[in-house]
Amino acid sequence: MFTQVKHSITMKQHLIGLFFLCTLLLSSTAELRAQIIVDESLTAQEVVETILLGEGVEIFNITYSGDLDQIGSFDANNSNILIPEGMIMATGSCSNVIGPNDSGSSTTGGGNFQVNDPDLDQLSTFNTNDAAVLEFDFIPTGDSINFNYSFGSDEYNEYVCGSVNDAFGFFLSGPGINGAYSNNAINLAVIPNTNGTPVTINSVNNGNVGSAGSANNCAQVDPNWMNNTAYYVDNENNGDANATQLDGFTVVLVAEAAVQCGQTYHIKIAIADAGDTAFDSSVFIEGGSFSSNAFDITATASISGNQIFGGDTTVVESCNDAVFQVVRPFADIADTLDVTISGTATNGVDYETIDPEVIMEVGEFSYEIPLIVIPDAEVEGPETVTIEYMYVNLCGDSVLRSATLIIADFEPTQLQYDNPVGICNGEAILEVETIGGYGPFDFLWSTGDTDTLAVNVIETDDPGAAQITVTDVCGNEQTATITYTMPPELVIYGEQTDSPLCPGDATVLEAGISTGVGPFTYDWSSGGDGTTETVNFDASQIVTLTVTDACGIQDSFDVEVEYPVWDPITGNDPEVCLGIQGDLNLTGGVGEADFAGNWVGQYEFYTWQYSNYDASGNPQDSAFALVDDVLDSLATFIGPSGNFQAGLTQGDMEIYVIDQCGAEGTFNVSVIACDTEIPNVFSPNGDSMNDFFRIPGIEGFPNSKLEIYNRWGNVIYQSNDYGGGWDGRINNEPVADGTYYYILRRSDGENFHGGLTITRQRR
Template sequence: MKMKILTLISLQFLAFIGFSQLATVSQSASALVQNVLLGSGVTVSNISYNGSPIAIGSFTANGTNLGLNSGVIMTTGTISTAGPEGPQGPNNQDNSGLDNNYGGYGLLSNLINGIQTYNAAILEFDFVPYSDTVRFRYVFGSEEYLEYVGSDYNDVFAFFISGPGISGLQNIARLPNGQTVAINNVHSATSNTFGSFPPANAQYYVNNSGGQTIQYDGFTKVLTAESKVQCGQTYHLIIALADAGDGIYDSGIFLEANSLSSNTPVEISHVIAPDLFNSQNIMAEGCVTTTVTLTRTAAASGSSLTVPINTSGTATEGVDYTNIPNSITFPAGAQTVTFSFQAFEDGLVEGTETVTISIPIQDPCGNIVPLELTIDIEDIQPVEVEIVGGEINCPGEEIELVANVTGGAPPYTYVWSTGETTSSIFVSPGSTQTYTVTVTDDCLNQSATDDHVVTVPIYPPLILNETPDITEICPYIPALLEANASG
């Protein structure tokens, strides 16, 4: 019993690891900024990247101890999953990394007293904020934890911002106490070949020794880079990272998805339920509701606010989907308001149709900026079912019959000719039988039926033909006796 329990726990642990890993994908710098990093209240332009193409991409980290679920990753080596050099877990190497043979970056060398830098990854772009503050969230991780605390081999990174009201280049990669974020500034107590060091801002440090999902030996907790800005003005941001002293032992920056943002008066979000297409941008005809939520800050909730709602797209309001209100009002004191709509199930094969909801809002700069949400409407395919089963070699042998369903929408209701109501059944017929299943979906309330014949072979009876009787005159004379079976 103990062995079985240990085996079960081990399998569950391995399953957890299998589904809770850091995953990375290479993408262009423009796509990463525009489609991954960018949030609300900011527009970007003039995006450029200087560094190894294998050192930048997007990541997902659901179920890991990183603290961020997805976003943009930049490293001093590689994001590749092809070998052990990338940031993917487990933390099973003390010196993981790849020298990608790219050069350093002078601005980063200047931060560390002119020490030579290597393998720099530099992402930069212009942006326009639509409030007085811009921010994004990030995590910094490194293989140099904790072996190189107190040394000059501290990989370096910075977020340089410049623009109106900012003197020169300012590094906004700082802790809440104003100190810059670096390996020597954020760590737990440690002793290494460079000495013994007390903790430094250890409340922001995560010791990842033995971690199962991230390779880096340590990383920061989720931090926020933030700067005061002037509404509607153009600023420049440089996100840079490099190895220091040599090109080994990688480090990485994780930038949270949609976190490059500036406060907007109203923000829009939505939920599609049930999510039949596994996408929060696609709603199905007939049984799905899209609920749109508008949110404003507590500071702005003191008075009522009415905002107009405009609709467009290839789908027609009142024909393809229910009516959407022309406006919606925040009552005084309310921070959120919602409205919902559904797509009609019309039985027509129309392909993908779209509905775009546009809500014009005046931003703090005095500009009218529409909040937009585009939803695709897809047909639900008719319900179809096919019974799949094996073959029987002998009467009474057991096989499984499985009802494979396509179309419609789950959950499905099953009714077999045997009276069972599961998606599959086990049968052991003694003779050839026909089995039937009827499946009904939950959305269209459509039914489909399939028959399946289980053929049981009929064998002739067993016959034994043996050697005829032999009469011997003398004892001990050899004779051949045979028995032949058939049937």
């Protein structure tokens, strides 16, 4: 297959670390022994951009020819391959490198069948097959390019000096390069301190002719081939479970070349079978090592050289210190750098003062700036320290380099364990679990120096106790004493911890132990296996809890799970006058009775709202909406219990009442124009009872006129659109108690008159 992409990258992507961390964690649970991890799912573009690429290089025009399983990524931290992680290419499937070394010559299939590479043909002097070829262009920001690699093969050792040896090469072409390969390329995969001798099975090996080889074949590559054993690791018949399947591989070698800053170069990384298509070979290239010499700042936090805490960048108070490292590409002159120190942590307060002046002497390529945290008792949350420096590279570009460390508050380790523990069948199983803190943890039981695991099995029939000391990676200790005894009778209980409002709501059940010795296992008939169980039922029912103690003794308890039963929502279909308050008189559903015994429900009121009417007056759109949100609604509800205020428009409205549990009731409200009923007395004394001269039914007759006369025939109040709001005042001054005379000229043409008494006497 053949793929091509164009992309520009100037620094190594952080994805590499995330990928390797995830795959490492996944693999650690898959098998007890550790091994190399290979991922063949990545594309060539992903391999180059997220795995291979380092600092000081811009890449583009990535192409790849070969089968998908001939290129990928690897994590060798748990194997004997000397490069910890990076990219891999192989003549067959990359997964062939996964050990153990249980085959003298291994082939897993795969390979770009019958496809050769002319440069590998020339390098090996044999016809090649199954070629995998990765190519891309790059622009360096320094005057050199380099990367670290190791070559391994299953053709070791029996085919040393043979005629079917696999071949690989790193072919560099571009300005100032004049070699013997395509496009005047040179091969960077050469033995150190030689005149360009290529690294092959016949040039780097154990110094002995293989059973299928001839010394002439090795001498054809390098007359001194038997003297290169320092670059070879013999892995044949390696019984270590961590060992790779490959029968031999090289030490870590460096591919390097001088380049011109800012110019475009091309590199081809190729590997293929030679002379046949059998027995696989692989080349490992260290992740992030394809780089050009450049200035850099790094940060690391570790204890005894072991990475800890959030990707090796977290410093914990009272635990570990850290260091920033400034790296420069040249060391031929003394130089003073002024770095910038920033972050949320305060220099000289949260950590010992860091001098921003960095002095680098002649011959000094790197300079370490220690970060020494000052412990305190305050809970401050994560704080950052960043060091950055702007430099001009060999191409004349200004480049900002920075690194950040995180200061975290110390979190003590807590121990979780069952106490006491029962003696069962002559054994007491003591187990402790760490909560929080910083691992890895060391465990030491008082029962013996060899008892160093989190689980301690004590063979005994007699009660006793053991002390456990847990030491975190910071050296802090936590201790606990666990007793073990013959188990008493197991007695359990269970209870419902809350009261659900509605059928179907979640409710939590909790298990309890009255007597018994753990550890315990829990089994709820509803399906759970923890100390608590969350259930969702539509009605009350019984859940059975069964608990088993450490000796296999069981006890059961029935938990009555209660759910409320609400009555159906009922009410009436009221007919009310315009502008008058009404009530649906609702009962049932979610609610409660008030102090007078009246039902107060918790309801919401909905109706259908229609819009977008056509020429015939038929609505084209509708929406189910809250009554109070509907434009021109005939009624507005007052609170959640069903009281409402009728509007000033006649009509019928269908009301959908829904309670908090989703129960529904449907009712009809009719708003009508009623005849007026004119009272002959009102008492505006501020007691909120009959304080206004209200005329029931007047809302149905807008623009009605009202006049109030005193006993001498003088008009004291008048309105051309009376709605019932006179409070017995004139110019905000109350009129005297007594008898007055009204004339109501209703807007339908009818007139009414009569006496009106105002009295403020309270009864």
